[in-house]
Amino acid sequence: MSESDLSKFFEWAVSGFNAIAFDLVVALVVLVVGWVVSNWVGRLVRRVATRSTRIDPTIVPMAHSVTVWSIRVIVLVAVLARLGVQTASIIAVLGAAGLAIGLALQGTLQNIAAGIMLLALRPLRAGESVSVVGKADGTVDEVGLFLTRFKQFDGTYITLPNSLIWGSPILNFSRHDTRRAEIQVLVPYGEDIDLALAELRAMVDTHELALKDPEPLVMVSGYRDNAMLVTVRAWAAAANWFDLQNDMNRQAQRVLKAAGVELPPSRPVHVGA
Structure with a gap:
């Protein structure tokens, strides 16, 4: 190899290294900034939701988590794209994996959907005395994304899947004054x-x-x-x-x-x- 060829090789290697280093630095900056922004937006959502009188306190943690991780997923996809990874294939893989997980956890997803409806429409809230006809009678202790817990009038606790609650008549004894x-x-x-x-x-x-x-x-x-x-x-x-x-x-x-x-x-x- 001649001296000119060797010089060209080193120039190519240095330029390639510089390009890779630049992409790594940009990807790192995007990752750090995106992570910081996701935390900031999550805190903002939590603060706004906590101050609102129309939002049930039970929904605040879920809203915070969904907001934060939605932003982080977008940031991760952007970082991989900057590093030259084909994001279309990643999205396809994630979609296929989500479909498989959804089919495997069909019952769990029903509880999540029912939990979202309970949190959105609020037929019952924490602290209210209710009767889920044929299922439970007592004070609502916690409305979760998967399960809802009641303290019954005899002092015992009962936990019901959200899908059972959503599919049953609900008598609320505390909603009116x-x-x-x-x-x-x-x-x-x-x-x-x-x-x-x-x-x-x-x-x-x-x-x-x-x-x-x-x-x-x-x-x-x-x-x-x-x-x-x-x-x-x-x-x-x-x-x-x-x-x-x-x-x-x-x-x-x-x-x-x-x-x-x-x-x-x-x-x-x-x-x-």
Whole structure:
């Protein structure tokens, strides 16, 4: 090899090395900047979501993670492209892998989809008392991306897959500020029904937990073989519903007996449906 050929080879090697070094430096800069930007945007999303009163706190960690890793995936693809890797083939491989994983984890993906719908539409939220009909009754402890955990009224915990919750009727006892309490009393035929109605109405009108608006209601709602069925309805703050329901059940019999109204010998008071 002549001296001129050797010189050209060294010039080619140096230029190639410089080009590779430049690409490596640019790729490293893109990676570092992209990582920093992803963290900054993630913190921004978390801060905005936390301050918003319309976003459930449960969704904040998921929104943060999705935002951060979406940016990082784009950054990684850009870095590989800068290094000369064919990104089209990478995207195709990732798509095929995602499809295979999706087919293998079909049930898990159903739970994720149901979790997203629960977090987006918010039929239940952490801290609310709900009944997932046929599945669980209690206070919502955590709404996760895969599972939802409840503290049941007896103090035990139950965890349900999100797909079961999304596919079931949900009764939410805490969403509204007020809730209606209801009892039913049997008054035998021949007794003074007007007196019974007046005494029961006075009972709810003077109860400290019964709200004046909506107005309480006391009425004859049906007839049985040996008695008339009287229904008493009163509204209370949601937090006081149980106490009002219990007090009306406890006081109704005493109030009627004190007024001289005789009651049937069995099952004088019935909890409303």
